[in-house]
Amino acid sequence: MTSTHAETPQNQSGTPGAVDAAALKAAVDASFDVTLARLKDLVAVPGIAWSSFDPAELDRSAEAVAGLVRxxxxxxxxxxxxxxxxxxxGGPAVVASRPAAPGKATILLYAHHDVQPPGDRALWESEPFVAEERDGRLYGRGAADDKAGIMAHLAAFSAVSEVLGDRFGLGVTLFFEGEEEAGSPTFRTFLETHRELLRADVIVVADSSNWKVGVPALTTSLRGLVDGTFEVRVLGHAVHSGMFGGAVLDAPTVLARLIATLHDDAGNVAVPGLLAKDEAAVDLDEAQFRADASVLDGVRLAGTGTIASRLWTKPALSIIGIDAPAVDVASNTLLPAARAKFSLRLAPGQDPDAAMAAVEKHLSDNVPFGARLTFTPGERGNAFATDTASPAARIALWALGEAWGVPAVEMGIGGSIPFIADLTEAYPEVQILVTGVEDPDSRAHSANESLHIEDLRRAVLAEALMLAQLDASGLA
Known part of the structure; x- marks a missing residue:
């Protein structure tokens, strides 16, 4: 594994920034038991922003977070x-701010307090909303995604405030969203409504992962996303499969043949016009990846190129739903229509509108047997790439390396965080840094979600170092 390590940052006058790393570490360590206890208290609040769950719990989550902010x-x-x-x-967001001193920059610290539903309780080894420590990890829904992000921000701010006192002049805005797991339906409206309140020079989004336990990472790229549905229709109505089968193919079979055209024999996306790059700076160990993804023995991995590039800088197209009768209620009829939903992850640099058009054209060009195709576009979101040469990114990489004691990795994430595109559009000059406290075994969104407790401590220290260095750097 290769990685990128940032040298000790310098301020704009060219001299090293004056950061008392030992004092910051002592402050983080002294309050860490309290930080962990507060995180456990937040895990106990089942704030879920989905309409099928009690909205009062989401409000209670926001109130609990607001109390910690105060x-x-x-x-x-x-x-x-x-x-x-x-x-x-929309979901309740907690927003707080302190103004910057003259000549100082403002940093916005983002995380979200809402969580995913717990899912099947039988799959959990402990209660989802009762935080439990086991083998150096803290288990519970939201422990990693993303209430730990909130606690990392608050604990880091407190440590820097304690060490620097009145000398701490960096402007700090907190933005703890309350509907991220529901797709952030009001995020763009929220930005437009509170544009000046949330304006900053640097934004830190604490909602990602590290390379592995004991090795930090700065997430430098995220894939974009488009999705939609497509339907094939071959008959005006269902007919008897014995009376008419053989001369007409049923719609599910036609749909399956169309779906099969979306990938080549190696498993690469076969839609012309989509951007693909094989340029990831680091790679993943295949055995570890197979274990993390629970790939069954004998199942070949799809695609070509490095595993990292397949996950971070190339497109990935999945069929995530099919409308057809369930097997238990199927009758001997030729079905007239069948529908599928696709999800396409986009390489950084790919225009979502062009990608949507490419998928529609490919399906139209390849629909078999003259079936009628109906294509319905869905959501779309831009990819994201960090300028790692920016002053804020260099400071972040340095701080991560200092806190963990090993060089930070510049890594991509195969998933998408669509609201980051909204941030870049609203604030085109801002420097956005994507960090996090998760690791490959955190199982965010799944049963037995957890975080590594010592990595949380290191994440708090890294952010404290970053805040102190941004304060000393004169970045504005």
Missing amino acids: ESGFSDVQILRCNKEDGSA
Whole structure:
């Protein structure tokens, strides 16, 4: 494994920034038991932003977070929300700020307090909303994704405030969203409504992962996303499979043949016009990847090129749903129509509109037997790439390396965080850094979600170092 290590950052005058790393570490360590206890308290609040869950718990989550923000030293704390397109209320966001001293930059620290539903309780080894320590990890829904991000921000801010006191002039804005796991339906409206309140020079999004336990990472790229549905129709209505089968193919079979054209024999996406790059700076161990992804013995991996590039810098197209009768209720009929939903992850640099058009053209060109095709576009979101030469990115890489004691890895993530594209559009000059406390075994969104406790301590220290160095650097 190769990695990138940043040298000790310098301020704009060219001299090393004055950061008392030992004092910051002592402050982080002294309060870490409290940090962990507060995280456990947050895990106990089942704040889920889905309409099928009790919204009162989401409000209780926001209130709990707002209370912790006030305890951290912020006096200007608000719980804000915007309405969705249908007029219903969006999730409650906690926003707090302290102004920058003259000549100092402002940093916005983002995380989200809402969580995924727990899913099947039988799959959990402990109660989802009761934080439990086992073997150096903290288990519970939201322990990693993303209540640990909130606690990393608050604990880091508190440590820097304690060490620097009145000398701490960096402006700090907290933005703890309350509907990220529901797709951030009001995020763009929220940005437009509170554009000046959230304006910053640097944004840190603490909602990603590290390379592995004991090795930090800065997420430098995220794939974009488009999705949609396509339907094939071959008959005006269902007919008897014995009376008419043989001369007409049923719609599910036609749909299957069309789906098969989306990949080549090696498993690469076969849609012309999609951007693909094989340029990941690091690679993943195949055996470890297979274990992390639970790939069954004998199943070959799809695609060509490095595993990292297949996950980070190349497109990935999945069929995530098919409408057809369930096997248990199937009758001997030729089905007239069948529908599928696709999800396409996009390489950084790919235009989502062009990708959507490419998928529609490919399906139209390849639909078999003259079946009628109906294509319905869905969501779309831009990819993201960090300028790792920016001053803030160099400071972040240095801070991560200092906190963990090993060089930080510049890594991509195969998933998408669509709201980051909204941030870059709203604030085109801002430097966005994507960090996190998760690791490959955190199992975010799954049963037995967890975080590595010592990596949380290191994440707090890394952010404290970063805040202190940004304060000393004169970046504005």
